[in-house]
Amino acid sequence: MGSKLGFKLSRGVLNTMSPPISTAYKWASLYRPNPGRPLLDMSQGIPGVLPPVTLQTAVGKAASSPESFGYCSPDGEPAMKRALAEEMKVCYGPNTDVTADDISLTAGCNLAFVATIMSLADAGDEVILPVPWYFNHQMDLTLLGIKPVPLQTLPEDGFTPSVERCCSLITSKTRAIALVTPNNPTGAIYSPSLLAAFTDLARKHNIALIIDETYRDFILTVPPHSLFTPSSPLCSWRSNIIHLFSFSKSYCLPGHRLGAIIASPLVLKKVNTVLDCIQICPPRPLQLALSSLLPTIRPFIHETAIAIRNRHALFRDSLPPRWKVGAQGGYFAFVRHPFIGISSLEVSKRLAMEIGVITLPSTFFCEEEGQAEAEIVWDQGRWIRFSVANVDDEKVKKVCERLGESETAFGWVLED
Numbered sequence: 001m002g003s004k005l006g007f008k009l010s011r012g013v014l015n016t017m018s019p020p021i022s023t024a025y026k027w028a029s030l031y032r033p034n035p036g037r038p039l040l041d042m043s044q045g046i047p048g049v050l051p052p053v054t055l056q057t058a059v060g061k062a063a064s065s066p067e068s069f070g071y072c073s074p075d076g077e078p079a080m081k082r083a084l085a086e087e088m089k090v091c092y093g094p095n096t097d098v099t100a101d102d103i104s105l106t107a108g109c110n111l112a113f114v115a116t117i118m119s120l121a122d123a124g125d126e127v128i129l130p131v132p133w134y135f136n137h138q139m140d141l142t143l144l145g146i147k148p149v150p151l152q153t154l155p156e157d158g159f160t161p162s163v164e165r166c167c168s169l170i171t172s173k174t175r176a177i178a179l180v181t182p183n184n185p186t187g188a189i190y191s192p193s194l195l196a197a198f199t200d201l202a203r204k205h206n207i208a209l210i211i212d213e214t215y216r217d218f219i220l221t222v223p224p225h226s227l228f229t230p231s232s233p234l235c236s237w238r239s240n241i242i243h244l245f246s247f248s249k250s251y252c253l254p255g256h257r258l259g260a261i262i263a264s265p266l267v268l269k270k271v272n273t274v275l276d277c278i279q280i281c282p283p284r285p286l287q288l289a290l291s292s293l294l295p296t297i298r299p300f301i302h303e304t305a306i307a308i309r310n311r312h313a314l315f316r317d318s319l320p321p322r323w324k325v326g327a328q329g330g331y332f333a334f335v336r337h338p339f340i341g342i343s344s345l346e347v348s349k350r351l352a353m354e355i356g357v358i359t360l361p362s363t364f365f366c367e368e369e370g371q372a373e374a375e376i377v378w379d380q381g382r383w384i385r386f387s388v389a390n391v392d393d394e395k396v397k398k399v400c401e402r403l404g405e406s407e408t409a410f411g412w413v414l415e416d
């Protein structure tokens with residue numbers, strides 16, 4: 001059989017980068033671990049613990065219940081949507097104006113983003129993304145022929161985006177601004193006032209503001225914002241805001257695939273058309289198990305959030321002095337490496353291959369070199385993302401020890 005394809009692949013897929021996490025694992029496969037020097041994985045954002053046993057048991061039971069073998073409606077189980085609407089009040093305050101009719105459930109938050117974008121934009125349209133971006137958002141847009149417009153964020157601003165800079169990027173083709181807070185990859189947490197200013201900008205220009213809040217439960221100064229609390233009867237969040245959520249991280253079950261879109265029912269009517277075509281329905285066992293348990297899992301989420309906050313502090317305090325933290329929050333710390341003139345790609349590669357520490361370089365979260373249309377206003381090649389949620393405290397200390405070793409082992413010129 002020949003190795004050539006007898007047909008063409010789509011321009012969308014050919015123009016889209018390959019999933020970068022597998023590249024990091026390929027580097028790691030070249031490391032030779034031993035019992036005293038195991039591989040330490042701080043790359044993909046993976047919950048470091050299992051969910052409570054009550055939830056594990058309930059999911060198992062639900063998976064063998066006869067109803068879980070059939071389809072449910074494209075936007076999910078009504079009981080799960082009602083439970084999430086109630087939970088929104090716990091997260092955002094008692095006056096939160098979100099009902100089950102504002103919710104569609106999806107097979108994960110990545111699908112929530114795809115279904116939202118397919119409902120908002122066509123090929124040739126533009127969506128503004130802060131840079132560094134969550135690579136799957138950029139990849140989704142490229143797959144669909146929609147232009148990701150980079151909104152540079154700066155280390156001196158703690159990697160939070162500027163409303164003024166964003167305003168200057170809006171054109172007649174702009175359909176949405178898509179924010180992630182707490183951010184992936186930087187960990188930056190956008191303040192309630194910054195989110196309110198972006199909402200005003202979106203309103204002024206009649207565009208959507210998508211806010212992916214996958215990591216919102218790891219903000220301990222609750223609530224993350226007050227956008228869902230009505231400020232005047234004339235002005236509802238539904239006019240411009242689309243909120244996305246993932247159950248993967250807070251509930252520690254990424255393999256079970258559940259996410260949510262919270263938006264005006266006018267948007268969801270169209271979103272549900274997309275969902276019907278690409279998911280038919282979100283996975284049922286988890287919804288059946290979780291709908292009655294949702295409020296009981298809050299204490300577990302809170303304990304996990306405290307443990308991750310403490311691990312962030314431990315990581316910051318244990319890093320060798322030349323490694324500088326630019327931002328921290330949610331699952332991630334964004335760190336500037338100390339090697340002069342060396343790209344983060346090269347550093348991450350050697351960290352994985354030679355000292356057994358898997359990380360993701362900032363180059364995975366930015367436009368490829370030479371392609372950036374926006375002025376490169378920060379040394380974007382010097383940063384590395386560490387996922388502190390993946391590992392326990394002991395491993396965090398070991399990672400930091402090995403980073404210290406790399407300073408001599410790699411033989412590169414170091415910053416003072």
Ligand SMILES: Cc1ncc(COP(=O)(O)O)c(C=O)c1O
Pocket residue numbers: 045107108109110111134180184212214245246247248254257258259
């Ligand atoms: C910002 C952000 N959105 C969405 C996702 C994907 O979530 P899910 O597992 O629900 O598809 C991730 C996962 O890393 C993420 O970081």
